[in-house]
Amino acid sequence: MAEGTTEAGTAADSRSAKGGRAAGGGRAVADGQPAGSRSSGGDPAAGATVTRAGPIGHRMAPRTGPLPRRPTMVDVAQRAGVSIKTVSRVVNNAPHVQQDLVDRVLNAVAELGFRRNGIARTLRAGRTTSTIGLVIEEIGNPFYSTIAAAVAEVAGTHETMLITASSEEDPDREQQLLLDLCSRRVDGLIVVPAAFDHGFLRGEVEMGLPVVFLDRPSGGLHADTVLLDNRGGAHAGVRHLIGQGHRRIAILLDSMGVYTMRERLTGAQEAMTDAGIPYDAAMIRDQVHDPDSAARTVGELLAAADPPTAFFSTNNRITVGIIEELWRRGDDSVLVGFDDFELSHLMPRPFTVIGYDTREYGRQAAQLLFRRIDGDRSWPTTTVLPTHLLPRGLPG
Amino acid sequence: MAEGTTEAGTAADSRSAKGGRAAGGGRAVADGQPAGSRSSGGDPAAGATVTRAGPIGHRMAPRTGPLPRRPTMVDVAQRAGVSIKTVSRVVNNAPHVQQDLVDRVLNAVAELGFRRNGIARTLRAGRTTSTIGLVIEEIGNPFYSTIAAAVAEVAGTHETMLITASSEEDPDREQQLLLDLCSRRVDGLIVVPAAFDHGFLRGEVEMGLPVVFLDRPSGGLHADTVLLDNRGGAHAGVRHLIGQGHRRIAILLDSMGVYTMRERLTGAQEAMTDAGIPYDAAMIRDQVHDPDSAARTVGELLAAADPPTAFFSTNNRITVGIIEELWRRGDDSVLVGFDDFELSHLMPRPFTVIGYDTREYGRQAAQLLFRRIDGDRSWPTTTVLPTHLLPRGLPG
DNA sequence: GATATACCTGACAACGTTGTCTTGCCTGGC
């Protein structure tokens, strides 16, 4: 840690790094001291972001002159004393080039540090960009990052890279991102729709751009769609509760504006109806957007007359909130939750999960997309992935 | 669910979707029946992936003819009766174009569904691609997806898109990905190094490609680097344990081949040395790559003579394994773990965490990169982000 | 009325690569 001259200071934009914002957010800090003044090691500046600038190991000056131009095939051709076409042939491993020319070209390539310009290569008519676009709600969400990982994996087998963009559930932003990706001439698009209507993509689709919708269907544009068996899963989950003798089952959901929520509610209600349990509006709670609001809602429901004996959660954020509140209260109401998540089996209260293979979900969409990219022009399809009930009861 | 003709069947590549592989992996299935035969709702084919193909709502034939060519500025110019230069001006909102020509061009653009080709635009000398590359270990890992989210967010404010690629910790693959990204002429690169030496990028860097290394330094190429205060964090964590009176502290780590592991071990050992606790090789366990092996290691350590009374975990996978094993055994050994993670506060045994702001980590790297892209040619810097001890004791 | 100025428009080249076509050479068969 003592190489070269050093110059300590605080990075220009590090204001937001000081103090708060530790992962896990806002908890108390060691020894009750304020974050900024705490020492967390031998480093005198610990607690704040530290930036060192300067040469390391050997003499070196910051660059100031104009940057050297990137070498092109013309430069390589001149250096090797051949035509650019020959350079192109060598670079692309085309046949019918004499060995000594190949060597001269490869030497020139190495000496100049030539790297083929993929942009220009793509421009020549008909070439693909070997890039696909994935538009999701938010890449930081583990569900979507698993999807992205699966899509990237499939893309890799097709020598294709992945541009991922987050719509943040905003239809305008989604449209902007999608059209931007079209301008970049991606070879295909996978979209988790935020908007209802993707008619603005029709022109692109007609000109051969493959599009796959994932997790939610889209109105306005008929294209391949990969969905989850939301109804079936919810149905099975609620039936599981009914089978345990529960009749008062509370259903918590995020927003009726989201397709998956509507489907899951429908499935849950069908299970209730099948069992002859009368509809009770008081047992259905909408607009539960995060764990805290889920916890609050649980409190309200349990405080009411004739409280529920079981809960059905329609997504994992709600599930977490319900668990926290039940745990706090020592309440032994039973819970079934849609979406499995990492470490769910280590939660303080075991609960039954409606799970599915998220990686397979993304993989299906990606394989479908590449089938289209590879020329499949048959009817658009709708694929429905199954869900699985993973029962975990209370030990007792 | 009853639109148009339907055709049920199993998707060609859905083998891996049947049965196993539910998220959370390999747990028993409802009612003890095999996955394939279980019913999870009203759907007769539940348990297997179902694909429907066919028109929805209205008559439509699968496309077979040649795809219509994408309209170019030439097409728009012809239709509007102007030169392509005028089209270019209109499309780019350049001044000095008469209103009636603007209207004619915009009409032609709308009628033809023209969308500017960003590839060709980029090719014209000197233009940037408005794309940056991020090479990480694996996008499915929540740590990296948080990084990606932060980078994408910063990129968005610079009207730039993000290509994310996973090196899978393989130096060869990393090199291939990085060079591919160079061919695509990304405006900059953020790399979590898998390899030790990134000298192969020197030519690109000299020709003006900004590179930022994140989470691990790189030998062989002097560039901006953003690191975590691994030593300080580990030092503080172990000191915390020592402060509670522990003298036999086991340290579990993944691999000494990884920079962060070496740093964390060093910090932990410094704390021990500072407290006059003699070095004991038996207390340090290497090659703990996953939760299961962490759990096994805990079992071995506790079974030995003179077992540890506290554990120091150097990453969150190891932490999870330790928690599971301690919980299983009802052992009340104390644990401090590097890396906070979602729901860590809901784990069955409260434990102290060495946390940091992962989003800020990615943000710092991205801001640094864009400062370079915007022309900052000063000395490369090394930024060290602080860690924070988040003590959570056993309730008793 | 001549000249300067601003404004508007288009012709043309260039970006870096690859597809097409041509040219020249060499070998082999008659």
Next chain:
DNA sequence: GCCAGGCAAGACAACGTTGTCAGGTATATC
């Protein structure tokens, strides 16, 4: 000795866009 055919290499155009420059018209200035 002539021609067919394969091989090797290069000239040239094209991909779709934008920068440069020239030309043309209308308005303002002397």
